[in-house]
Amino acid sequence: MSDGRAEILKADGLYHVYDSKAEDGNVVALRGLHVSVYEGEAVAVVGPSGSGKSTLLKCLGGLMKPSAGGVELAGSRMTRLTGTELVNLRQNTVSFIFQDANLLPHMNALDNVAQPLLHQYVLPGVARAKAQALLDRLGMGERSRGMPEELSGGEQQRVAIARALITNPKLILADEPTGALDPITSREVLEIFDTLHREEDVSFFLVTHNREVAAFCERSLELRDGRFVAQHGTDVNIADLSGSRELIIDDTGTVTLPPDVLTKIGGPGRFELPGIERDSLNLERVDVERLQVEGKANLILAENCPACFHVYGDSEEQRCPDCGSSRPMVQA
Numbered sequence: 221m222s223d224g225r226a227e228i229l230k231a232d233g234l235y236h237v238y239d240s241k242a243e244d245g246n247v248v249a250l251r252g253l254h255v256s257v258y259e260g261e262a263v264a265v266v267g268p269s270g271s272g273k274s275t276l277l278k279c280l281g282g283l284m285k286p287s288a289g290g291v292e293l294a295g296s297r298m299t300r301l302t303g304t305e306l307v308n309l310r311q312n313t314v315s316f317i318f319q320d321a322n323l324l325p326h327m328n329a330l331d332n333v334a335q336p337l338l339h340q341y342v343l344p345g346v347a348r349a350k351a352q353a354l355l356d357r358l359g360m361g362e363r364s365r366g367m368p369e370e371l372s373g374g375e376q377q378r379v380a381i382a383r384a385l386i387t388n389p390k391l392i393l394a395d396e397p398t399g400a401l402d403p404i405t406s407r408e409v410l411e412i413f414d415t416l417h418r419e420e421d422v423s424f425f426l427v428t429h430n431r432e433v434a435a436f437c438e439r440s441l442e443l444r445d446g447r448f449v450a451q452h453g454t455d456v457n458i459a460d461l462s463g464s465r466e467l468i469i470d471d472t473g474t475v476t477l478p479p480d481v482l483t484k485i486g487g488p489g490r491f492e493l494p495g496i497e498r499d500s501l502n503l504e505r506v507d508v509e510r511l512q513v514e515g516k517a518n519l520i521l522a523e524n525c526p527a528c529f530h531v532y533g534d535s536e537e538q539r540c541p542d543c544g545s546s547r548p549m550v551q552a
């Protein structure tokens with residue numbers, strides 16, 4: 221859905237390797253990912269545990285430096301920025317929401333929400349007024365003096381959302397934002413996202429195991445072992461991803477098959493491409509049996525050496541005894 225909109229988030233050839241002292245060596249968590257999120261778009265990342273979702277989110281949000289590849293946030297190459305430049309870009313563009321609210325335990329809800337503005341040297345009175353307005357909006361107005369430990373999981377998450385919104389981010393990165401919530405509270409959180417998305421054009425890039433959260437997004441990217449294997453539309457069913465898959469061929473020409481598709485076509489191997497056309501590609505497994513049997517049936521060892529014309533006669537030799545050339549196979 222680019223329709224001329226700018227990319228709020230873009231990553232090229234993103235790799236991440238975790239160093240490990242364990243015997244089985246380093247973990248390659250991301251293997252050359254390309255990501256584009258357009259302004260106002262909501263994109264989900266779905267995939268099994270350990271597929272690299274959190275690693276991807278941390279690299280995209282500048283919380284972790286990828287081992288290779290670049291990330292652009294609102295047109296600025298984040299991987300080139302350092303120190304205050306990076307902090308400023310992040311503060312003005314992107315906010316994080318994690319699975320656990322991660323509130324500062326010694327501050328009440330209001331001060332937790334106001335905190336990011338205080339970091340930007342906004343006057344405390346102004347910051348607190350804005351924090352209160354956001355908490356009101358999220359149905360938490362009367363709990364604003366509550367300490368985190370006095371709030372339920374859903375209330376804490378709403379405070380975390382208010383804290384994420386106070387800087388007016390253009391993009392929200394969220395790692396399983398409803399993962400720790402009951403179904404009713406997660407629906408409430410989703411409604412808040414939906415309003416922000418529709419009314420304020422906020423972009424979302426979120427990791428989820430929740431079907432409704434994925435359905436809220438315009439598209440979902442399926443991550444497996446650090447590679448995107450498919451994209452899904454709003455009809456995605458997280459419990460059965462096979463029904464809505466579109467394979468992705470990236471601009472390096474790389475395509476990765478989902479494991480169940482690989483099993484269905486009979487496992488790895490070599491494939492012919494009969495009838496390549498624009499917008500269409502058929503794969504047909506190279507019939508190893510056929511090639512070997514037919515090929516071998518018609519080929520015999522050459523009678524003469526092609527280099528020095530040595531005559532092999534009845535010999536089965538594979539190499540010419542006179543000049544050392546290897547003995548070719550020829551059509552019978």
Ligand SMILES: Nc1ncnc2c1ncn2[C@@H]1O[C@H](COP(=O)(O)OP(=O)(O)OP(=O)(O)O)[C@@H](O)[C@H]1O
Pocket residue numbers: 238239240247248249267268269270271272273274275276
């Ligand atoms: N700090 C770390 N050191 C070493 N390996 C790590 C580290 N963090 C993650 N990994 C490994 O990197 C891979 C991707 O991990 P990641 O946390 O990104 O997965 P995930 O998709 O978010 O999983 P989950 O759904 O369980 O949250 C896994 O194999 C994981 O074991």
Ligand SMILES: [Mg+2]
Pocket residue numbers: 273274275
């Ligand atoms: Mg994770």
